[in-house]
Amino acid sequence: MDTRLPRSKWALMLLTALSVLLILTIDAGASSTGQQGDENIVCLGCHANPELKMQLPSGEELSLYVDPDAFNASVHGQLGQKCTACHDGISGYPHPPLFAVDRRDLSLGLYTSCRRCHEKQYREGLDSVHARLLAGGDRRAPICTDCHGYHDVAPPDEPRSRITHTCSKCHSTIYNEYKESVHGAALLEESNPDVPTCIDCHGAHHMEDPRTARFRLKSPWICAGCHTDPVRIGKYGISTDVLDTYVADFHGTTVELFAKQSPDQPTNKAVCYDCHGIHNIKKVTDPEATVVKENLLRTCRQCHPDATANFPTAWVKHYRASPQQYPLVYYVQLFYRILIPTLIGFFVVYILLDIARRTVERFAQRGA
Ligand code: HEC
Numbered sequence: 001m002d003t004r005l006p007r008s009k010w011a012l013m014l015l016t017a018l019s020v021l022l023i024l025t026i027d028a029g030a031s032s033t034g035q036q037g038d039e040n041i042v043c044l045g046c047h048a049n050p051e052l053k054m055q056l057p058s059g060e061e062l063s064l065y066v067d068p069d070a071f072n073a074s075v076h077g078q079l080g081q082k083c084t085a086c087h088d089g090i091s092g093y094p095h096p097p098l099f100a101v102d103r104r105d106l107s108l109g110l111y112t113s114c115r116r117c118h119e120k121q122y123r124e125g126l127d128s129v130h131a132r133l134l135a136g137g138d139r140r141a142p143i144c145t146d147c148h149g150y151h152d153v154a155p156p157d158e159p160r161s162r163i164t165h166t167c168s169k170c171h172s173t174i175y176n177e178y179k180e181s182v183h184g185a186a187l188l189e190e191s192n193p194d195v196p197t198c199i200d201c202h203g204a205h206h207m208e209d210p211r212t213a214r215f216r217l218k219s220p221w222i223c224a225g226c227h228t229d230p231v232r233i234g235k236y237g238i239s240t241d242v243l244d245t246y247v248a249d250f251h252g253t254t255v256e257l258f259a260k261q262s263p264d265q266p267t268n269k270a271v272c273y274d275c276h277g278i279h280n281i282k283k284v285t286d287p288e289a290t291v292v293k294e295n296l297l298r299t300c301r302q303c304h305p306d307a308t309a310n311f312p313t314a315w316v317k318h319y320r321a322s323p324q325q326y327p328l329v330y331y332v333q334l335f336y337r338i339l340i341p342t343l344i345g346f347f348v349v350y351i352l353l354d355i356a357r358r359t360v361e362r363f364a365q366r367g368a
Pocket residue numbers: 003004005013017039042043044045046047053054064083084087090091092093094095096097098
């Protein structure tokens with residue numbers, strides 16, 4: 001590969017180098033970042049030139065421009081980090097020969113420098129869906145720099161909506177659904193701090209495959225992490241009883257049992273998102289909601305194809321039956337709650353009386 005530069009470029013560079021020397025002499029001693037600053041000024045002497053570019057062997061053009069303001073404003077720039085903290089193979093010019101064949105190759109070769117200082121995040125990401133994809137040779141899989149940038153790294157969750165914008169770069173269809181959901185709209189329109197961003201359900205670095213039986217079985221507890229929390233949810237006037245009532249119900253009882261005893265076993269019982277949707281969850285009163293009265297039968301029919309109009313009506317949803325809500329169910333439950341202990345009590349008393357009677361009779365016979 002030939003990365004030699006035309007004569008005019010050399011002239012340009014000589015000029016820049018001279019100006020750097022000038023800056024350095026003027027700045028000597030006054031520089032607050034000392035050596036780090038000086039070293040970066042040398043690199044930027046050439047790389048702050050917006051015209052500086054090169055052609056990669058693939059034919060792609062690579063801009064070699066580094067915006068000094070953007071770099072200085074980045075988390076690393078603010079810490080006064082040297083260019084060579086990441087580019088440890090480069091100390092001056094000429095540089096070592098370039099390894100990269102194309103743009104993606106360059107990214108895949110240079111992002112590993114992040115690991116030097118962020119071993120924890122690197123390790124967390126090792127067996128994520130994205131990392132497995134990369135290990136399988138899929139170059140589309142995101143690496144540190146796809147999510148964080150490199151010369152302009154900023155706190156990734158400020159504002160919180162930034163997280164969803166990061167994922168949307170590659171998952172735009174899902175992002176567009178999420179944006180219209182009760183969770184997404186609250187985040188993006190009201191900066192609501194209580195609703196989930198992508199990573200509350202998926203994680204950021206350690207990201208499981210969400211389409212496994214295991215993820216499905218544990219998903220109700222992801223939702224419940226917020227939906228049973230009176231501090232987080234109470235203020236919206238929605239029930240925090242949704243997990244308890246779900247687990248007490250025919251679907252949830254099995255799911256809880258599987259989740260505890262055989263967490264990899266597939267289940268066809270409904271989990272929260274079968275009824276409510278995943279990235280498109282709506283307020284339960286929204287006419288588009290999958291659980292609003294008009295749509296509920298269709299939702300049940302995904303798994304109960306023969307269900308008729310009164311099928312969902314016969315079910316108590318997340319309510320605990322009471323004289324006001326589902327009175328029939330309530331009184332039937334009450335009836336059984338009274339009837340069964342009464343019956344059992346009756347039999348116990350009956351048996352005790354019977355034993356007593358027999359004992360008395362036996363003693364009476366012996367005495368005779
Ligand atoms: C005299 C000008 C000059 C200086 C000073 C300079 N560079 Fe470069 N840099 C270039 C040119 C020209 C290229 C294009 C590839 C080449 O010629 O090697 C380049 C390419 C690069 C690349 C991309 C490709 C590669 O070779 O890895 C990186 C990264 C880089 N420089 C970093 C630095 C760092 C860090 C410093 C400071 C320690 C620095 N440069 C100092 C001119 C310079």
